[in-house]
Amino acid sequence: MVKQLVEGLKAKLYADRGYISHELKARLKEQDIDLTTYHRKNMQAVQLSKEDEYYLKQRNKIETLFSLLKGKYNLVTSNARSVESYLAGIYASLCAYQLTHRNKPTIQSMDSLA
Numbered sequence: 001m002v003k004q005l006v007e008g009l010k011a012k013l014y015a016d017r018g019y020i021s022h023e024l025k026a027r028l029k030e031q032d033i034d035l036t037t038y039h040r041k042n043m044q045a046v047q048l049s050k051e052d053e054y055y056l057k058q059r060n061k062i063e064t065l066f067s068l069l070k071g072k073y074n075l076v077t078s079n080a081r082s083v084e085s086y087l088a089g090i091y092a093s094l095c096a097y098q099l100t101h102r103n104k105p106t107i108q109s110m111d112s113l114a
Contacts, residue, residue, distance in 0.1 A: 012036055012052075014059045069093050 010032040017037055025035045036052050048056070069075040073093040080086035 007031070012055075014052075014055050016063075065097075069097060073097055 012034045013028065013036065015035060015037050020037050028035050036048070036056065038048075038056060066075070073096045075090065075093040080089055
């Protein structure tokens, strides 16, 4: 599935520890995609650049937000029968989040910090 999602892209891919596999990294490298993850506890530590470390932390904020949207705002428990209904459910979840949270996490690019 990952192969289909990134076909034709040239980029860095920041992923979960669950995606660490030499086979997957090699296949993505053939497509000019760099797979960057934190290391697992049973693996030798790899030194990450400041940029990679920063973007992995930003990724964690996004994962936390998705978890909140799924748990509190029923993002996944939608019984949509059409694409429009599915997108309306996502929109409703995001609107509910916007209306109820004052201290939202912000995600900035590395360039805006310089």
